[in-house]
Amino acid sequence: MEVIESRKQMQERAESLRLAGHTVALVPTMGFLHEGHLELMKVGKRHSDKLIISIFVNPTQFGPSEDLGKYPRDTEGDLEKARKVGVDFVFLPSTQEMYPEGYQTRLQVERVTQHLCGISRPGHFEGVATVVAKLLNITKPHMAIFGQKDFQQLTVISRMVMDLNMDIQIIGVPTVREPDGLAMSSRNKFLSPEERESALSLRKSLDLAGEMFMEGERGARVIKKAIESLILSHPHTEIDYVTLCDPVTLEDVETLTDETLLALAVRVGTTRLIDNRVLCKGSDQIISRS
Ligand code: AMP
Numbered sequence: 001m002e003v004i005e006s007r008k009q010m011q012e013r014a015e016s017l018r019l020a021g022h023t024v025a026l027v028p029t030m031g032f033l034h035e036g037h038l039e040l041m042k043v044g045k046r047h048s049d050k051l052i053i054s055i056f057v058n059p060t061q062f063g064p065s066e067d068l069g070k071y072p073r074d075t076e077g078d079l080e081k082a083r084k085v086g087v088d089f090v091f092l093p094s095t096q097e098m099y100p101e102g103y104q105t106r107l108q109v110e111r112v113t114q115h116l117c118g119i120s121r122p123g124h125f126e127g128v129a130t131v132v133a134k135l136l137n138i139t140k141p142h143m144a145i146f147g148q149k150d151f152q153q154l155t156v157i158s159r160m161v162m163d164l165n166m167d168i169q170i171i172g173v174p175t176v177r178e179p180d181g182l183a184m185s186s187r188n189k190f191l192s193p194e195e196r197e198s199a200l201s202l203r204k205s206l207d208l209a210g211e212m213f214m215e216g217e218r219g220a221r222v223i224k225k226a227i228e229s230l231i232l233s234h235p236h237t238e239i240d241y242v243t244l245c246d247p248v249t250l251e252d253v254e255t256l257t258d259e260t261l262l263a264l265a266v267r268v269g270t271t272r273l274i275d276n277r278v279l280c281k282g283s284d285q286i287i288s289r290s
Contacts, residue, residue, distance in 0.1 A: 001082060004090070005092050006093075007138045010138050014052070015140065018140060022048075022049050023047070023048040023049050023143075024141045024143075025044035025142065025143045026044075026144045027051070027052075027144070028053075028054045029053060030057045030071065031055040031074070031078050031186075033077070033081045033082070035176050035184055036149065038085050039173055039176045040145045040147060040173050042085060043145050044145045047143055047171065048142065050088045051086070054092070054139065055075070055092050056092070058098070058128070059095055059099075059127075061126075062124075062127070063123065071186070072189055075092070078090075091138065091139060098131070106127075108126050109129050109156045112159055113125040115152070115250040115252070116245070116250060117265060117274065120240050125156050129160050132144075132157055133164075136166060136168060142168065143169040143170070143171055144168055145171045146171070146173070148173060148174050154172050177203070180203075181203035181204075182196070182200055183203070183273075183274075190270070190271045191269065192269065195268045195269045198235055199268045199271075200234075201266070202231070205227040205231060205264060206262060206264075206277040208227060209226075209262045209277070210279060217256075219255065220244040220253055220260075223244060224242050228242055237268055238266070239264075241263070241264070242263075244260050244261070244262055245263065246261070247260070247261040259279070260278070260280070261278050262276060262279055263275075
């Protein structure tokens with residue numbers, strides 16, 4: 001496994017991989033790797049013969065009052081995990097390498113960023129779209145793998161790739177969970193044991209909504225109310241949003257259709273957690289988009 005810090009060197013390596021006829025996959029991450037990230041890498045390996053991951057805590061996607069300074073990092077541990085999964089290249093740039101003196105370009109995906117996390121995290125998806133576009137230009141992959149846990153991010157990137165005619169397949173991977181159902185997240189490490197218990201209210205909300213949907217409930221307001229009281233019955237919880245929306249446009253719906261996205265953002269203590277599920281007849285997750 002080769003670790004590359006320079007964007008120029010990464011571009012040269014990526015170019016030679018392509019010239020040699022390899023199929024290249026990229027898994028972008030912010031590090032502090034867990035089983036969710038590793039699953040993305042395993043999917044990447046299955047679909048390609050050269051796997052690049054990036055580890056970069058991107059400052060431009062954090063708001064001024066957000067947790068950039070305390071975002072967890074463990075480069076040595078990450079490299080060990082990546083090596084075990086069989087990653088070929090780790091792109092590990094510094095902030096200076098990604099945003100050198102004079103940098104002034106930001107990419108805006110319009111409508112799908114105006115809902116869900118876009119409301120409470122203004123500018124977040126501009127930062128995400130910009131850094132992902134840069135990473136795609138640096139690593140030149142045929143495909144890039146993202147988690148459905150960050151459903152809106154996956155939507156934004158899919159839209160960007162489509163709108164800018166980038167010749168890259170975007171693959172979405174279902175959320176990897178702890179045995180008790182908590183969605184894996186680098187931020188889970190901030191939860192105290194009591195908060196960890198309250199954090200299960202997100203997974204319980206998805207289950208409750210799934211049951212109500214299966215029993216025929218289609219009123220968004222009814223489901224939302226039931227979820228809000230479930231979450232707030234747990235200590236240390238503060239709801240950012242509980243939204244039932246169209247899984248493509250992310251616009252709110254009043255009446256659930258045969259495929260509706262339930263998306264949640266909840267602060268548990270000081271840790272902001274997100275989770276989601278597509279409520280639909282038959283399967284409850286969308287497997288792949290391109
Ligand atoms: P992050 O390091 O949090 O920016 O995440 C990097 C990638 O891993 C993103 O595509 C996330 O959606 C994905 N990811 C994070 N947590 C999970 C999870 N529990 N299951 C699947 N994918 C995940």
